[in-house]
């Protein structure tokens with residue numbers, strides 16, 4: 001028996017970031033999903049596959065105290081469930097972490113220790129006479145307590161610490177490795193029949209007020225092609241306005257690095273929001289975020305800048321001096337990080353709703369029937385991806401969102 005056109009769904013997701021891949025996953029797990037009646041395709045512009053943008057280069061914090069609350073509530077619970085179901089601990093580094101704001105001063109570092117003298121990926125050696133932090137290494141339990149430093153947070157210098165304040169209660173903050181989480185979501189969706197296509201969407205095809213598909217440039221052949229679809233989810237992060245120009249989304253670039261400390265060093269699981277007074281520039285403070293990760297990896301990111309968004313995620317430029325600055329700043333409060341090996345130096349763009357109050361999650365019926373928007377997740381897209389994805393899967397498969405009240409995030413409030 002052939003299905004009539006109304007009951008068939010050909011769902012196309014534009015963007016293989018965490019939002020797109022998580023949505024493919026949730027659709028493929030929806031109780032009404034059947035490969036015989038529904039197809040799920042994710043189209044991604046990078047020639048390297050999913051998670052090449054912010055979703056592969058973010059910190060990976062997942063917090064009950066993130067925002068917006070209505071999306072966090074469902075997202076945090078989904079993260080816990082996903083980790084249980086798919087062994088997230090081993091598969092994408094899921095774990096609970098301590099999280100706090102750290103204030104203090106940086107030690108004076110020589111130029112060599114700032115990273116300019118070491119080539120990309122080179123091993124950084126500790127030269128004893130340049131260890132500006134050494135004086136502060138003596139750990140006094142009373143002083144640690146007074147400053148609020150947890151007993152096991154031994155990889156920042158106590159002598160340089162003014163104060164440490166936990167940002168949340170135990171159990172309220174967790175983390176994932178964003179690249180591994182995103183690619184796992186895609187792989188798990190593919191196991192249920194979803195498909196990944198390599199191409200950059202150049203336009204939505206709409207007829208009689210309804211989506212009919214997209215036109216895209218095939219990444220491998222360079223040829224223009226079309227793909228039919230009954231439902232389209234625009235989840236292209238900072239690039240979403242290139243497909244739908246009326247979206248008020250802007251892009252902010254941010255740099256980050258990963259460091260592998262010496263194998264003998266124990267980096268306890270903390271995420272630090274720092275405020276470091278620079279010794280060489282009186283009155284100037286910097287605020288890198290530092291994320292200990294499983295597998296002896298530490299991630300650190302710096303501030304955003306207003307670099308222009310390139311056409312393709314593969315063309316995002318990395319400013320090496322920005323990466324060196326991040327390393328210099330985190331090194332100035334931690335000999336463990338200074339003596340580690342810098343592995344990745346990278347940059348990415350996070351999507352920001354220009355009018356504030358995002359992300360946008362829901363149907364864009366004013367633009368076309370069958371069009372859905374999921375973008376503008378700012379600095380909480382890793383945290384909020386599972387909830388966004390669950391809501392969209394319900395909206396598309398059941399006709400309404402049941403897991404949360406997301407009226408505030410309805411795209412009609414923004415477009």
Ligand SMILES: Cc1cc2nc3c(=O)[nH]c(=O)nc-3n(C[C@H](O)[C@H](O)[C@H](O)COP(=O)(O)OP(=O)(O)OC[C@H]3O[C@@H](n4cnc5c(N)ncnc54)[C@H](O)[C@@H]3O)c2cc1C
Pocket residue numbers: 014015016017018019020043044045046050051052053054055056057058059060061062199200201202235236237238239240242243253254255256301302312313348349350351374375376377378379380381382383384
């Ligand atoms: C430095 C930094 C640290 C962060 N830390 C955290 C954190 O700790 N916790 C947290 O919750 N969030 C964090 N974030 C935010 C988070 O990374 C983003 O909100 C999230 O990754 C956005 O996901 P996305 O899928 O919308 O976008 P992206 O990851 O940018 O994915 C969009 C994808 O769409 C593709 N695409 C674009 N245009 C097209 C097209 N025309 N056709 C086909 N494909 C297209 C792109 O190539 C890209 O792969 C951080 C962000 C930054 C920059």
